[in-house]
Amino acid sequence: MSERVDNEAVERSREQAAIHHQRVRFYQVGSHVVGNRLLDPEQRTVQARTDRSNAITSGHRACRGCGEALGARYVLDAAMRASDGKLIAANATGCLEVFSTPFPESSWQLPWIHSVFGNAPAVASGIAAAQRAKGREEVRVIGQGGDGGTVDIGFGCLSGMFERGDDVLYVCYDNEAYMNTGVQRSGATPPAARTANTKPIGTHPGNEFGQGKDMPRIAMAHRIPYVATATVSDPHDLERKVEAAMGIRGARYLHVFVPCPLGWGSASHDTIKLARLVKETGLFPVFEAVDGEVTAVSKIRRRVPVEEYLKLQRRYAHLFGENGHLEIVARLQAIADRNIDEYGLLEVDVAPNRPNSPETRQGEGS
Amino acid sequence: MSGRKPYAITLDVGSSLANHTGSWRDERAVYVDRMPPCNDACPAGENVQAWLYEAEEGGEGYERAWRKLVEENPFPATMGRVCYHPCEGACNRGQLDEAVGIHAVERFLGDEAIRRGWALERAAEPSGKRVLVVGAGPSGLSAAYHLTRLGHQVKIHEAGPLAGGMMRFGIPRYRLPRQVLEAEVQRILDLGVELVLDRKVENVAAEMREGGFDAAFLAVGAHIGRRAYVPAGEADRIVDAVSLLEGLEEGERPLLGRRVAIYGGGNTAMDVARTARRLGARDAVVVYRRTRDRMPAHDFEVEEAEEEGVMMRWLSTIKHFEDGRLLLERMELDEDGFPQPTGETDSLEADSLVLALGQEADLSLLEGVEGIEVEDGVVKVGSDMMTGHPGVFAGGDMVPAERTVTVGVGHGKLAARNIDGWLRGDPYEHLPRPELAGFETLNTWYYADAPREHQPQLEAARRTSGFEEVVGGLAPDNALFEARRCLSCGNCFSCDNCYGVCPDNAVIKLGAPGERYEIDYDYCKGCGICVEECPCGAIEMVPEEV
Numbered sequence: 001m002s003e004r005v006d007n008e009a010v011e012r013s014r015e016q017a018a019i020h021h022q023r024v025r026f027y028q029v030g031s032h033v034v035g036n037r038l039l040d041p042e043q044r045t046v047q048a049r050t051d052r053s054n055a056i057t058s059g060h061r062a063c064r065g066c067g068e069a070l071g072a073r074y075v076l077d078a079a080m081r082a083s084d085g086k087l088i089a090a091n092a093t094g095c096l097e098v099f100s101t102p103f104p105e106s107s108w109q110l111p112w113i114h115s116v117f118g119n120a121p122a123v124a125s126g127i128a129a130a131q132r133a134k135g136r137e138e139v140r141v142i143g144q145g146g147d148g149g150t151v152d153i154g155f156g157c158l159s160g161m162f163e164r165g166d167d168v169l170y171v172c173y174d175n176e177a178y179m180n181t182g183v184q185r186s187g188a189t190p191p192a193a194r195t196a197n198t199k200p201i202g203t204h205p206g207n208e209f210g211q212g213k214d215m216p217r218i219a220m221a222h223r224i225p226y227v228a229t230a231t232v233s234d235p236h237d238l239e240r241k242v243e244a245a246m247g248i249r250g251a252r253y254l255h256v257f258v259p260c261p262l263g264w265g266s267a268s269h270d271t272i273k274l275a276r277l278v279k280e281t282g283l284f285p286v287f288e289a290v291d292g293e294v295t296a297v298s299k300i301r302r303r304v305p306v307e308e309y310l311k312l313q314r315r316y317a318h319l320f321g322e323n324g325h326l327e328i329v330a331r332l333q334a335i336a337d338r339n340i341d342e343y344g345l346l347e348v349d350v351a352p353n354r355p356n357s358p359e360t361r362q363g364e365g366s
Numbered sequence: 367m368s369g370r371k372p373y374a375i376t377l378d379v380g381s382s383l384a385n386h387t388g389s390w391r392d393e394r395a396v397y398v399d400r401m402p403p404c405n406d407a408c409p410a411g412e413n414v415q416a417w418l419y420e421a422e423e424g425g426e427g428y429e430r431a432w433r434k435l436v437e438e439n440p441f442p443a444t445m446g447r448v449c450y451h452p453c454e455g456a457c458n459r460g461q462l463d464e465a466v467g468i469h470a471v472e473r474f475l476g477d478e479a480i481r482r483g484w485a486l487e488r489a490a491e492p493s494g495k496r497v498l499v500v501g502a503g504p505s506g507l508s509a510a511y512h513l514t515r516l517g518h519q520v521k522i523h524e525a526g527p528l529a530g531g532m533m534r535f536g537i538p539r540y541r542l543p544r545q546v547l548e549a550e551v552q553r554i555l556d557l558g559v560e561l562v563l564d565r566k567v568e569n570v571a572a573e574m575r576e577g578g579f580d581a582a583f584l585a586v587g588a589h590i591g592r593r594a595y596v597p598a599g600e601a602d603r604i605v606d607a608v609s610l611l612e613g614l615e616e617g618e619r620p621l622l623g624r625r626v627a628i629y630g631g632g633n634t635a636m637d638v639a640r641t642a643r644r645l646g647a648r649d650a651v652v653v654y655r656r657t658r659d660r661m662p663a664h665d666f667e668v669e670e671a672e673e674e675g676v677m678m679r680w681l682s683t684i685k686h687f688e689d690g691r692l693l694l695e696r697m698e699l700d701e702d703g704f705p706q707p708t709g710e711t712d713s714l715e716a717d718s719l720v721l722a723l724g725q726e727a728d729l730s731l732l733e734g735v736e737g738i739e740v741e742d743g744v745v746k747v748g749s750d751m752m753t754g755h756p757g758v759f760a761g762g763d764m765v766p767a768e769r770t771v772t773v774g775v776g777h778g779k780l781a782a783r784n785i786d787g788w789l790r791g792d793p794y795e796h797l798p799r800p801e802l803a804g805f806e807t808l809n810t811w812y813y814a815d816a817p818r819e820h821q822p823q824l825e826a827a828r829r830t831s832g833f834e835e836v837v838g839g840l841a842p843d844n845a846l847f848e849a850r851r852c853l854s855c856g857n858c859f860s861c862d863n864c865y866g867v868c869p870d871n872a873v874i875k876l877g878a879p880g881e882r883y884e885i886d887y888d889y890c891k892g893c894g895i896c897v898e899e900c901p902c903g904a905i906e907m908v909p910e911e912v
Binding site: 035036037038044045047048050054057058060061062064067070100103104105106235261268269270 | 811860869871892
């Protein structure tokens with residue numbers, strides 16, 4: 001009994017984003033930043049507000065520069081705002097759970113429950129059913145987990161939640177391996193990446209090509225009303241998607257790309273940069289899908305070759321240098337190129353929004 | 367929580383706030399203010415980034431921007447027109463798309479101030495000291511302005527009949543309309559500066575003694591045209607550029623004829639050539655001994671001159687001028703770029719020849735003054751702008767420096783601060799310059815692509831028929847757009863990025879306008895994301911002391 005709601009909420013949010021973008025272009029300095037003093041408070045991100053929930057607050061034990069801690073705060077703060085603070089989260093086992101709740105401390109600033117590794121979507125479904133039974137449908141539910149808990153271990157429960165159309169927004173924070181247990185490969189680990197069990201040795205070093213699951217596409221195949229991908233490098237886009245998802249009832253899925261300095265062997269200060277580069281290379285398409293169809297994509301702004309992204313991470317170090325594997329780099333580039341074609345990620349050149357041109361003004365003057 | 371706990375629970379529930387993750391840190395993020403390249407390059411020491419920051423807000427921000435600007439330079443409307451804007455050459459945005467049109471915004475603010483009648487601020491408290499300023503050019507007026515604001519009483523003695531110096535006698539009105547200059551000069555006089563015109567100072571020491579001045583600032587400029595010996599027939603007319611421009615300003619209508627040759631390759635040569643066209647010359651030909659790329663004139667001056675039909679004879683010197691004909695000798699550049707004669711000659715018909723070979727300063731007022739040192743025709747000054755004679759300071763074109771209006775204005779300011787320190791017995795010390803905000807300190811991802819706004823230009827046909835201003839001002843919308851192209855290099859512009867990107871909520875947003883952010887070192891783990899993602903390079907990582 002999946003609720004096929006009208007998608008006005010998505011449309012409206014996209015229109016607002018377009019207007020916002022147009023206005024912001026005039027505010028050059030604020031176009032891509034979190035806030036900006038020149039903007040109306042309503043046009044800034046939730047993250048720019050001093051009254052944001054800080055759903056996962058200071059003192060958590062995530063590694064220095066953790067992308068997942070950041071992604072979870074972005075998503076939950078936006079969801080808290082959209083639900084007027086009436087939000088419950090069910091959290092799969094994984095880094096996010098471990099670093100936020102070492103007994104007896106908790107970083108969570110919302111009702112939060114830790115499920116086991118594989119059943120967070122089912123627990124979230126149950127919470128939603130309970131709220132409905134109690135007639136408290138204004139209370140919204142989020143299920144969340146890492147890529148392991150989502151694409152591997154919790155996969156069956158998640159598919160069931162989609163199929164039944166339970167009123168849950170499920171969020172996957174994808175850092176492309178099991179980090180908490182020591183960086184083992186997951187179904188979301190990209191080809192050629194080194195993990196504890198995909199060693200950089202032999203003729204096919206690192207993770208195999210041709211394996212792994214494209215979870216957003218799998219979610220879309222369930223024809224649920226809303227699926228979107230996002231990264232921690234663009235809070236405007238991420239928050240808009242959370243808001244759109246919260247404006248819809250039924251099963252919804254958000255897949256957020258969150259770099260992991262520990263597991264990827266990247267500098268802690270490069271977390272957002274990596275999230276930006278993965279989108280700009282085309283390796284991670286950022287898009288939105290309604291009822292199983294892609295309806296919008298975030299265009300690449302400054303296209304870069306995959307090397308620029310790969311070289312910042314030691315998990316790809318075996319591809320470069322004296323005994324490197326440039327043929328593997330070329331295969332990764334081919335994946336990026338295919339994404340660019342498939343999703344139409346390149347921008348057709350659009351003239352920037354600017355006030356009346358000098359020519360017309362001179363005409364007026366003379 | 368105490369007393370009975372649920373089954374298998376032994377500890378009280380607590381918040382992770384008890385866990386001070388700041389102890390993990392080996393480097394800390396620290397907010398800094400770096401020196402923006404525009405400020406660094408400005409000869410008048412304007413805080414360009416700071417006034418653009420105010421202008422970005424539009425509306426009332428314009429007046430705040432103007433007030434910030436005139437703290438350093440009282441001539442925004444003039445400067446926005448005549449300055450060769452080294453700030454734009456240094457602007458980091460130039461490496462991204464095009465430099466911010468700083469001069470155009472400055473001019474907009476200056477014009478806005480004149481239109482709205484914004485007045486300069488008066489001094490807080492009179493010091494009781496009197497300072498003589500000799501020369502009412504950019505440097506003298508700038509010094510008078512700053513000295514007055516510092517509380518001193520200033521009297522200017524100007525040898526000429528009008529104030530403005532080279533802004534009036536060296537820069538033609540099609541580049542600087544006189545009502546603009548006059549408005550900005552008047553605003554300084556309105557502060558209580560006394561200006562005496564047609565008053566040439568014969569001996570500065572005597573003048574100070576007789577007038578009871580405690581200090582003097584000399585800025586007499588360089589108004590004597592440098593001559594070159596060109597043998598000429600009796601009927602052949604040779605004039606020097608400075609006299610020509612000065613005469614024009616005083617209402618003369620010089621007779622140059624239909625064909626005018628101009629000898630020299632500087633900005634003055636261009637100004638005279640363009641003026642000659644406006645006075646009705648059919649041919650205005652600039653004769654220069656080297657090549658265009660070696661010309662001291664600025665590119666835009668040469669371009670505008672060419673657009674107006676001025677012609678150039680490169681690699682040529684003038685041997686003599688006889689019966690309306692100039693004999694030119696062809697030159698070639700040697701390995702060091704110096705022109706060498708070739709012996710080949712050429713001729714050029716001309717009704718008159720204007721020499722624009724540079725200017726020299728009239729230093730007669732310093733004759734017999736003890737301690738003054740003159741070298742290469744200019745007065746030596748220390749880094750405090752004081753000459754060898756205690757209490758006598760000098761600046762502008764009469765001291766060794768690049769000769770531009772902006773440099774002169776900068777000298778006036780620097781001298782005023784040093785005179786103030788000298789008068790108070792508390793020597794002025796220049797604040798240490800912060801580290802430069804180079805392009806590599808920026809994260810330019812966050813700035814949208816925004817091409818520069820261009821100022822309208824008068825069409826060529828209307829340029830040569832009169833002295834109407836050639837370059838127009840920006841419309842308000844365009845000025846605002848242009849101001850907002852500033853990257854705010856090295857200085858926080860409250861974009862909230864650091865506040866948003868910290869995975870540990872360890873950045874505190876202070877919130878109130880003008881207030882910035884603070885790092886919460888209880889929780890900052892030292893990841894450095896805020897530093898990496900700060901668009902303008904206003905945060906840096908500093909190692910923790912172990």
